[in-house]
Amino acid sequence: MKTFIKNIGQLATLASSKKGARKKEDMSNLAIIENGAILMKNGLIEAIGTTQELQSQYMNELKDALIFNANGKLVTPGLVDPHTHIAYGGSREQEFDLRLRGASYMDIMNAGGGIHATMRMTREATEDELVAQTAKRLDGFAKHGVTTVEGKSGYGMDLETELKQLRVMKRLQQSHALDIVPTFMGAHAVPKEYKGREDEFVDIIIRDMLPKVAQEKLAEFNDVFCEKDVYTPQQAERILEAGKKLGLVPKIHADEIVSYGGAELAAKVGAISAEHLLKVSDEGIRQMAEKNVIACLLPATALFLREEAAPGRKLIDEGVAVAISTDCNPGSSPTVSMPLVMNLACISMRLTPAEALTAATYNAAYAINRQEFIGSLEVGKKADVVLWDVASYEELQYLFGVNHVKSVWKSGKKIV
Numbered sequence: 001m002k003t004f005i006k007n008i009g010q011l012a013t014l015a016s017s018k019k020g021a022r023k024k025e026d027m028s029n030l031a032i033i034e035n036g037a038i039l040m041k042n043g044l045i046e047a048i049g050t051t052q053e054l055q056s057q058y059m060n061e062l063k064d065a066l067i068f069n070a071n072g073k074l075v076t077p078g079l080v081d082p083h084t085h086i087a088y089g090g091s092r093e094q095e096f097d098l099r100l101r102g103a104s105y106m107d108i109m110n111a112g113g114g115i116h117a118t119m120r121m122t123r124e125a126t127e128d129e130l131v132a133q134t135a136k137r138l139d140g141f142a143k144h145g146v147t148t149v150e151g152k153s154g155y156g157m158d159l160e161t162e163l164k165q166l167r168v169m170k171r172l173q174q175s176h177a178l179d180i181v182p183t184f185m186g187a188h189a190v191p192k193e194y195k196g197r198e199d200e201f202v203d204i205i206i207r208d209m210l211p212k213v214a215q216e217k218l219a220e221f222n223d224v225f226c227e228k229d230v231y232t233p234q235q236a237e238r239i240l241e242a243g244k245k246l247g248l249v250p251k252i253h254a255d256e257i258v259s260y261g262g263a264e265l266a267a268k269v270g271a272i273s274a275e276h277l278l279k280v281s282d283e284g285i286r287q288m289a290e291k292n293v294i295a296c297l298l299p300a301t302a303l304f305l306r307e308e309a310a311p312g313r314k315l316i317d318e319g320v321a322v323a324i325s326t327d328c329n330p331g332s333s334p335t336v337s338m339p340l341v342m343n344l345a346c347i348s349m350r351l352t353p354a355e356a357l358t359a360a361t362y363n364a365a366y367a368i369n370r371q372e373f374i375g376s377l378e379v380g381k382k383a384d385v386v387l388w389d390v391a392s393y394e395e396l397q398y399l400f401g402v403n404h405v406k407s408v409w410k411s412g413k414k415i416v
C-alpha cells in the first residue's frame with residue numbers, strides 16, 4: 001500500500017543525524033521542508049523531500065499510490081504521549097468538585113479516595129470492560145494526532161489486577177491501530193491495609209509482582225510514585241533496582257507535590273525519565289542534565305490541580321532534554337489532548353512553539369525508547385504522520401485549545 005502526500009506547506013520532519021534526546025537549542029531544530037511531500041509504503045516512510053523532487057524521482061511509484069493534497073498545510077510526525085494511565089475503570093468527577101471546594105489532591109487520596117477510588121473501580125471491572133473503555137480513550141488520542149501512547153498499570157495494587165491492566169494494554173496493542181508501550185507501576189499508592197507497613201508492600205512488589213510481570217513480558221518500564229506520604233526515595237530505589245535486574249527500565253513520578261529527592265534518585269538509578277517535577281530542586285536539575293535523564297513534564301496536570309507548572313524553561317536552559325505528556329488519568333488529568341498539552345507547555349512553562357513540538361514528538365519517543373521507529377519523519381521510520389488544518393507549527397501552538405487535526409496516518413494507514 002502506497003500513499004503520497006504532496007503540497008505540504010510546512011513539513012516539520014524533526015530529522016536529525018545526532019544521537020540522543022534533544023537538549024537546549026537542538027530542541028528548536030525542526031528540519032522543516034517547505035512545499036514538502038512524503039511517500040509512505042508498507043507502513044514506513046519510503047521517501048521525503050520537496051513535492052517537486054519526489055514527483056520527478058518517484059514518477060513510476062506514484063502511478064498506483066493514493067494521493068493526498070495537503071493544500072499548503074502543516075505536517076508533523078504523529079504525536080507521542082510518553083506518560084499515561086489509560087487502562088482504568090470508572091471516573092472521578094465528584095473529586096473534581098471536592099477539590100474546587102478546597103480539598104487537596106493528597107487529602108482526598110489519604111482519605112481513601114483518589115488513586116484508591118480508581119483502584120476499587122479497576123478491580124471491579126472485567127478485562128473486557130477495561131479493554132472497551134481504554135479503546136475509547138485511544139480513539140480520542142488518535143483524533144488528537146497521537147499515534148503512540150505509553151500506559152501504566154498501578155490501579156490494581158494487587159498482583160491479579162496489575163496483571164489485568166497490563167494484559168488489557170497487551171490486547172489493545174494487538175487490536176487497536178495505535179501503538180501502546182506498557183509500564184508496570186505497582187507502587188502507585190500504598191494500599192490502605194499497608195499504611196504504616198509500606199516496606200512490606202514494597203517486598204510484595206519485589207518478590208511477587210515484578211518477576212511475574214517480567215516473566216510474562218508485560219511491561220518494558222517500571223515506575224514508582226516517589227512522594228511524601230507515598231514511597232520514600234529509599235523504597236523507590238529498592239523497587240527500581242529490583243526491576244532493573246529483570247530488564248525493566250526505571251521511570252519515576254518525582255517531586256510532584258513536594259521536593260523529595262525524586263530527580264536525584266532518577267539520576268542515581270539511571271532512570272530513562274523523571275515525570276512531573278513541579279517541585280524539582282536545582283541540584284536535581286543539575287544531576288538530571290549530567291546523567292541524561294529526560295524530564296517528562298505534564299502541564300495539563302498542573303493546570304487541573306491548579307498548581308504552578310514545572311520549570312520547563314529552566315530545565316531546558318540547564319541542559320535537560322524535555323518531553324511532554326497528557327498524563328491521561330481519571331484524577332489529575334482526564335484529557336487525551338496532546339495539542340492542548342503543547343499549547344500549555346508554551347503558555348505555562350515558556351517553551352517556544354518549536355520546543356513544544358520537539359517535546360511531543362522526538363524527545364517523547366526517546367522517553368519511551370522508541371526513537372529508532374517514531375518521533376521524526378525520516379526514511380525507514382514508521383509512517384506515523386499528522387496533517388493539521390493550520391499553515392505552520394507556530395500557528396498550531398498559537399491558536400490554543402482547538403483540535404486542528406485534519407488527518408492522521410498510523411503506519412501508513414489513514415485512521416482519522
Ligand SMILES: N=CN[C@@H](CCC(=O)O)C(=O)O
Pocket residue numbers: 085114115118225253256301327329330331332333
Ligand atoms: N501522581 C500520581 N499519579 C497520577 C495520578 C493518578 C490519579 O490521580 O489517578 C499522575 O501521574 O498524575
Ligand SMILES: [Zn+2]
Pocket residue numbers: 083084085253275327
Ligand atoms: Zn502519572
